[in-house]
Amino acid sequence: MKAEIIAVGTELLLGQIVNTNAQYLSQELAALGIDVYFQTVVGDNPERIRKAIVTARERADLLVFTGGLGPTLDDLTKDVLAAYLNRGLSLHKPSMDKIEELFSSRGVHMVESNRRQALSIDGSVPLHNAAGLAVGNALTEDGTHYMLLPGPPREMKPMIDGPGKEWLRTLLGHEQPLYSRLLKFAGIGESNLEAKLLDLIEAQVDPTIAPYAKEGEVAIRVSTKAATQAEADGKIDATVEQIIERIGEHLYAQEDIPLEEAVIQLLRTSRRKLASAESCSGGLLAELITSVPGSSGEYTGGVVTYTNEMKHALLGIPLAQLEGEGAPGAISESTAALMAERVQKLANSDFGVSITGVAGPAESEGKPVGLVYIAISERGKETVVYPLQLSGSRTIIRVRAVKTLLYRLWLAIQN
Amino acid sequence: MKAEIIAVGTELLLGQIVNTNAQYLSQELAALGIDVYFQTVVGDNPERIRKAIVTARERADLLVFTGGLGPTLDDLTKDVLAAYLNRGLSLHKPSMDKIEELFSSRGVHMVESNRRQALSIDGSVPLHNAAGLAVGNALTEDGTHYMLLPGPPREMKPMIDGPGKEWLRTLLGHEQPLYSRLLKFAGIGESNLEAKLLDLIEAQVDPTIAPYAKEGEVAIRVSTKAATQAEADGKIDATVEQIIERIGEHLYAQEDIPLEEAVIQLLRTSRRKLASAESCSGGLLAELITSVPGSSGEYTGGVVTYTNEMKHALLGIPLAQLEGEGAPGAISESTAALMAERVQKLANSDFGVSITGVAGPAESEGKPVGLVYIAISERGKETVVYPLQLSGSRTIIRVRAVKTLLYRLWLAIQN
Incomplete structure (x- = not known):
């Protein structure tokens, strides 16, 4: 089956938002064995939406729309497709009930335009919106399949993943999944x-x-x-x-999880805890780890010691280690080791890790952009420090330093 | 002038990458006063690229292509457009010299296919590639304008911003910018x-x-x-x-900078310094602030005290404040105030700020998801705490808490 993804929304054509829906849908359709041959973006304009439908019908069997299902007069996808197919639009009762319920529970007067979100193209399968108010639609006519999904990704994803895929699987029928x-x-x-x-x-x-x-x-x-x-x-x-x-x-x-989640899972099963001390990565490691729901059981927290004074105040690293003639400096193997060891002790955790280096844009302590030291201190073991020479922008250097540390930690937990 | 952006690349149709080029180009074309009516994505397939050209010609005056200019046999954009226009392809000498120079400077044998990157459609304007090897092209035929840009964003951006816009401005000619x-x-x-x-x-x-x-x-x-x-x-x-x-x-x-950069600028001009103590935001505040280049002059660092033990170990907050019958708990106005005050003193900074709350997915201390306290402690002033009731996913609650704190801080620095 050949598919075309049609995103409807002037905000996409103005570059105000990026079309992440097209990427998500392409991946999901590919996983079902459906080939996406074209992606199209068209504005909130009835004549141009109509033209996009005509063009897409010539080159695809399945047209998947995102956007244009909302309450405003700019939301035109259902109206245009219904007119193109010479079908009417009718209120989908369960969706309308849900909208009325929401407004009455909030004690807010419902603006009449919200009824538009409950409209369904006659003869189509309504697709339940688990995260919003606009109902989706799916239908087949003259050998062409149409699916209408909402624009906001947090509404679009559960709709395609749930009722959307169910409908597509029945279409695919005898084809091997x-x-x-x-x-x-x-x-x-x-x-x-x-x-x-x-x-x-x-x-x-x-x-x-x-x-x-x-x-x-x-x-x-x-x-x-x-x-x-x-x-x-x-x-x-x-x-x-x-x-x-x-x-x-x-x-x-062997599943789609980020590295930080794999690390948290390993810590959980081995009943161990982690603390972190960051300098050049500025909290990125902490932020990634705590973005894993439930990570508070394995991650105690950490410090972002951006200045030498903070390395001294929070971690008790002697200023003589950090500054002055002949001192190793903040960006050094020995400071990385001290940071990891001190935060491990402070937190009384099983692992303490640290990152210190030069993310750029300029060099620091006479050391080049991209030089980063990462260290892992494990209770009762020798601290290990890895010097890295990374390239890329400030952002990329920070990300690579953090991901490299997570990989080394993932290996260390297993040993 | 009406434009259509055509991205060429099967990796886009498979959802392996997201089409950020379309967003960037849409913004840049809009800024020139050019209306983008459609964005299209097509795979590395000559017949389908040809069809995309035919369709786009019917609905736009300017076709801007990205991708398909590289050395491999999958890179077809120039070949297909040249064939469509009945034109030949010739080597662009300066581009070829650059490619040969690069390979000889590396002492690497040049694979013959690299010559393809120096090909230019006959009669077109070559567009210099400042960040890569593939030369771009621009031409006009029968009232339709064509521009060919490389796919990698770091090559595409300097080409459109430099020679691309120069060519477009001459097209626009008498039109007011x-x-x-x-x-x-x-x-x-x-x-x-x-x-x-x-x-x-x-x-x-x-x-x-x-x-x-x-x-x-x-x-x-x-x-x-x-x-x-x-x-x-x-x-x-x-x-x-x-x-x-x-x-x-x-x-x-009155320029496109994120809020954290405006805060850093204000701190810089008022010669003041900031430290942070985060709980539920898990380092996101530190990460955003340190993503501003040069922020180390204004941001000393901070702590991510994810557990009560760390709030006690790093900030010296009494455990009786955090736990046990009748204690205010970690998620409370008084703990938020203490966190901000302690980190300000530890860092000897002018401002100490804190975030503690429930980002979800589950409630904590019997307090609901979305309840967040943010606090600002300024040297020599009364600490101010703001209770927030935020909605959205875990990620959204964290972002909103951090951005609200940055806004309150931005106001506080000015007073």
């Missing part, structure tokens, strides 16, 4: 990973092997079509085994 | 801001007033076409004055 498994790697760059798997990637037929990279992490999706989950697992397992043979030490998860 | 000014607001929601400016927004003709929102910040772009900067300034000033009259206390910048 696509099964896939995501492998996540750390401590290895995308090009290095690709080089090590090149012959596998080039020879791939079934399952397919698709690598892609995010800053500091690399993922591989292994996919195959099969009649059953068991049949798929058999095929995928064999490929995964070949991959693990070559780069298994970098594989931290 | 568009001038605009960005106003940034904090401490006010988008709907509230719109409500206060509704009559101005509805009556707008020239200058135009376009509000848009990012999490915790709201921006307004005021734009007008004029012959000179001075003429534009006169018109824009008058509109800005009307806006300031109504919501001036929320206006923190």
Whole structure:
């Protein structure tokens, strides 16, 4: 099946927001085995939306719309598609009840335009909106399938993941579904990973092997079509085994979770706790770790000692270590070690980790941009320090330093 | 002039990357007064790229392509457009020299396919690539303008900003250029801001007033076409004055900077320093502040005291304040005040700020998700605590708490 994703919204054409919906939907449709051939963005203009429908019908079997389901007069997707198909619009009772309930529970008068969000194209399947008020729609006419989803990602995602996919699966019917498994790697760059798997990637037929990279992490999706989950697992397992043979030490998860979540999970199962001391990363490590829900059980907290005075005041590092003729300085192996050791003791945690270096834009202490020391102090063990020479912008250096530390920590917890 | 942005790349259709180029180009074209009516994404397939050109020609005067200029056989944009226009491709000597120079300086044998990056459509204007090897192209035929830009954002941006815009400006010729000014607001929601400016927004003709929102910040772009900067300034000033009259206390910048940068600037000019103590925000405040280059002069650092033990160990807050029958608890007005005061004293800074609350997903201390206390302690002044009741996901609650604190701090520094 060939699909086209059509995002409706003038704010996209003005560049006020980025079209992340297209990425999410493309991934989800690919995972179902549906090929996306085009993505289109069109403004809140009825004639141009209509033209986009005509064009898309010529090149796709499935048109997935996002946006334009809201209450305002700018929200036109349902109206235009209904007119194009010569169908009417009717109130979807459960959606209308939900809207009225919400307003009465808030004791607020309901503006009449909110009724528009409960409208449904006649003869379509209503798609429940678990996170908002606008009901979605799905229908088939003359061999073309149409699906209408809301624009805000937090409403769009649960709708496609729930009732949207259910509807698509019935469409796909007898076609063999696509099964896939995501492998996540750390401590290895995308090009290095690709080089090590090149012959596998080039020879791939079934399952397919698709690598892609995010800053500091690399993922591989292994996919195959099969009649059953068991049949798929058999095929995928064999490929995964070949991959693990070559780069298994970098594989931290067989599901789509960030590295910090894998670290928190490991700490949890091994009943250990972590504290952090950051300098150049400025709290990014703490922020990533605490973005994992429930991390307060494993992460006690930490310090962001951006200045030498704070390294002294909070961690008790002697100023003579940090400043003056012949001192190692804040950006040094010994300061990194001290930071990790002191925060581990202060927090009475099992692990203390630290990051100190030069994120840029300018050098510091006469040391070059990108020089970063990361350290891991484990209760009762020798502290280990890793010097890194990173490249990229200030932001990228910070991210890479933090992800490298998380990878080293992930290895350390397992030993 | 009507434009269509066409991104070429199968990786976009697979959802491996998000199309940030479309956003950037839409903003830049809008700033030149060029209307973007459609954005299209098409894969690395010659027949479908050709169809995308045919469709775009029917609905736009200017086609801006990104991607498909690289060395591999998948990079097809120039080939397909040249064939469509019945033109040839020739080597652009300066680009070829640059490629050969690069390879010989590295002492690496040049793979023949790299020559493809120096190809230029006959009769087109070559666009210099300041950050990479693939040369861009610009040309006009039969009243349609074509511009070919590379896909990687770090190559695309300097090309459009430099030679790309120069070429577009000559196209626009006698048309008056568009001038605009960005106003940034904090401490006010988008709907509230719109409500206060509704009559101005509805009556707008020239200058135009376009509000848009990012999490915790709201921006307004005021734009007008004029012959000179001075003429534009006169018109824009008058509109800005009307806006300031109504919501001036929320206006923190007349340029596109985040709130944390405005706070750092204010601290710098008033020669004051800041320290932070975070609980539920987990380092997000520190991370945002230190993402501003040069912030180490104004931000000393802080603590992320995620557990009660750390609030006690690092800040010396009595455990009796935090736990046990009748204690105020970690999520309380008095703990927020203590955290701000203690970190201000520890850092010997002018301001100490704190955030403690329930980011979710579950309640804590029997207190509801979204309840957050923020506090500001200023040397020699009474500490001020603000209780907030925020809604949204864990991530959104954290961002809103931090941005609200930054807004309150921004006000406090000025008093």
